Amino acid sequence: MSKLNIELPGLKLKNPIMPASGCFGFGREYSQFYDLSLLGAIMIKATTVEPRFGNPTPRVAETAAGMLNAIGLQNPGLEKVVGEELPWLSQYDVPIIANVAGSVEEDYVAVAREISKVPNVHALELNISCPNVKHGGITFGTIPEVAKQLTWKVKEVSDVPVYVKLSPNVTNIVEMAKAVEDGGADGLTMINTLVGMRLDMKTGKPILANRTGGLSGPAVKPVAIRMIYEVSQAVSIPIIGMGGISSAEDVIEFFYAGASAVAVGTANFVDPFVCPDIIEKLPALLDRLGFEHISECQGRSWKEHGQRTYHRA
Amino acid sequence: MSKLNIELPGLKLKNPIMPASGCFGFGREYSQFYDLSLLGAIMIKATTVEPRFGNPTPRVAETAAGMLNAIGLQNPGLEKVVGEELPWLSQYDVPIIANVAGSVEEDYVAVAREISKVPNVHALELNISCPNVKHGGITFGTIPEVAKQLTWKVKEVSDVPVYVKLSPNVTNIVEMAKAVEDGGADGLTMINTLVGMRLDMKTGKPILANRTGGLSGPAVKPVAIRMIYEVSQAVSIPIIGMGGISSAEDVIEFFYAGASAVAVGTANFVDPFVCPDIIEKLPALLDRLGFEHISECQGRSWKEHGQRTYHRA
């Protein structure tokens, strides 16, 4: 019996491990390394109505236990994603979560309407929090009313459940989460990247051509855990957690915090096999900790529970 | 001729390097290691009206390239700080910046009034941003109007210039900075810690007794740099920068971002000699980069400047 299967709105997952949006392209590159059907799901790269080139390079800079990126939503556009990328992915037995982005409300609505019709797209991830696009993106993710409204509009046209991706760059993450829950979101994904910057020692100027970028990787994990801990207690929709995950232990920590599934981003760059490795290691770790099923870990950081007799750790 | 002397409101600094509040106690421990007169200034631990024990232990937890702390403003109280700690520090030729904290406005005012009278206190640092105290502290630091009002009240009673310490846990740091500038702040210090959490693998519960804690160390540096970059362009008061500094190169990066002096926090725990080491290494680094004086680095990330002929790097 599987210890890892999880059901979430729109998603029947073999296991709760999926690559995070923007860190896995549309899967083609990583299909060289392993069978993508091993994954719980795949969050594909942000898709916009028109193709985008994104920001000038350099687009990445390293930081202590983290990295900054300012890719700028480069993607081949809705038509190509629907016509080529998603059909290619349909050869694998793995549900797709389509990351939807745009500059204005109508963009989001247009992408959501079309992409949610594609058979292997089982859910949408509304990217209202990308810190690397100039107009739009970030503002949607920091004003509760605006986020709620956008969620509502997208829900109206979407054929599949809608998850909203929250930005950590806010004073009050709970307020944002509640707003999009009110807007009809079926789930949350969090966290997107923290806005950061690095300067070049010689020139004094930002290393990234876009100046600021999004901080990801192990450095941000404590912020992600804290936010999921707070939000999971305040809303009743499930959370797909992310931010610095690189091991099976990290996955358990996110479940403890309150996540019901997780996404792995930056760690794919460091180790292309990280997702299947984690999936392989989780059952033994659950055994060691005394859990029969990963769902027992969910929310343990704040849920009351008696002394479990089956807790063997 | 010194390459490092800096003048800021209330502060004539031999060099712009000072230990950050809460990371150096009241100097006694580090006086075992070196002569405190070497330092540009000392930011002493937060002082409240009454003595405080702070939070239960564990109070620290490690994270990737960072640490979480939830000390909870433990301090011996105003009377003892004014009567014992500051007089002890007066044996050293080093200006003190007194970190002022409290739960309600009156607390801040009471501490500021008394402590600003002590001769070796050359400036106050208003700690409106400590994430580890339950009532007060954090709320002051996240609502612009409240922060402005508090700054104003403290300015009224203070005999020395007032710096306000900003919290990074806000959607809009520029708005906060402008508010306290409007409130009469003479300078800013930033950033305080990011709110984070770590969970114990075995119990599933937070490692810190206080549950959440403040994230500091190299992990947060990119966030600090970004915020100082934004704020220094928007205000006309100087910034004392901090957040993950552990080397002379880091100091230069903070100056490039827009800081006019810096504080070193967590790194003191890792290497008790870090401050004097940085002070010793800075002149040679400035030479290598082609600067005659550290002030030339200030704001280079955003200031327009012609091709400097003296830039030899």
Next chain:
Amino acid sequence: MIQKELCRIIGQREIAADIYELTIKANLVKEISEPGQFVHIRVAKHDPLLRRPISISSYDKEARQLKMIYRKEGKGTTLLAEMVEGMEVDILGPLGNGFPIEEVSAGETALLVGGGIGVPPLYELSKQLKAKGVKVIHVLGFQTKSAVFYEQEFLQNGETFVTTVDGSYGFKGFVTDIMKDLQFDILYTCGPTPMLRAIEQKYSNKKLFLSLEERMGCGVGACFACVCKRPNDLSGVSYKKVCSDGPVFRAGEVFI
């Protein structure tokens, strides 16, 4: 005086399952004043960031050598275990106050009780007590057979009882099961907090010194990470720091 020193590793060996004995050459040895003091070890530049507190298990002032015994557990000790002879390790120390040997006289009997990774600092203490003419008895508790170490070394200084929780070696049970049948004038102990609590409760009438553990930041008394409350403190604000006031405290001095 506390020193910060880059010390050369002159020996590293696994002496029990995941238990390593590390020997270094260190000038700071000359600053050690008591058994039970500890050092703070830096194992990487930024990750892990903080130093690791490890007790000094024995030292030789003439040879300027120092031994530590540690369990490979998390990030830091795993990296430490990967270091080999010839490499250098950044040590801050000696830190804290250790076990007072002047509290017992020649001819008297000292009982030394260690649990798991609390055993190491007792070894130097045992040596020094024996040298002083004190009769030393050891009770050393471990989880299981493969975790037992230094039994022979302790035996050379005096009677030694080993217990394992699962009974796979020595006596089955806890150190307290053995202790109740022993006579002694002074009790020194180091080990997991539940063990220390149990011992403090049962032996509060004895001359008792306990070595505590707490998560640390600075290790030198500056950060207030490692404070313990004092008992019978009406003000509620008095405290001791494990790193600089301890790690060894007299029973009753702090709230365990």
Next chain:
Amino acid sequence: MIQKELCRIIGQREIAADIYELTIKANLVKEISEPGQFVHIRVAKHDPLLRRPISISSYDKEARQLKMIYRKEGKGTTLLAEMVEGMEVDILGPLGNGFPIEEVSAGETALLVGGGIGVPPLYELSKQLKAKGVKVIHVLGFQTKSAVFYEQEFLQNGETFVTTVDGSYGFKGFVTDIMKDLQFDILYTCGPTPMLRAIEQKYSNKKLFLSLEERMGCGVGACFACVCKRPNDLSGVSYKKVCSDGPVFRAGEVFI
């Protein structure tokens, strides 16, 4: 097929000031298809986080050995330089597309122009061209005398001109100063971007292949960190990835 492999270090030596030659034993050598491909090296768990792209400077499929030459610069290469024989290093590779040797025939002349740390991948290229019967001429540019490496090795394959910016060794000046007097059928180059730009401008009429550098995330084409624009692209959205489409491009293929 790209492999991820823990490879044993069988040699590490400093061959010029801060320039190291690293030799590893690696099964992934069998997957190398062209000179000019690179590997992605992981030097720590979390800090530094990202892998470092380093060119393959030579390899021996039979002995399953691979050499790299790198400059100790920042965090990652400094840690790499501290590793010694016998240790293992985590390698992802071979990555990317290298220099096409089928573009030149036996009897023709190839000019190989390298700048600084762009010199290494040309060494394997030079060996393979010579083996094929192509006449090879090398122009190698360095900052200063202490940075010069592999001159003897290149000399064994053909005529070799060394330039230094400060004139402390070989010809004083830039590689382009030497190039203008040389005759050749094909030009392969690798080095700093300003050098590549200068060469592309002057020799756009020639058969020219350039190896580019860009900051990388994944190294395998997934993250879009390393894209370059294509020239004459009306749509403004077409691109090539340095990691998986390059690092070697035909002149004109991408905008340098």
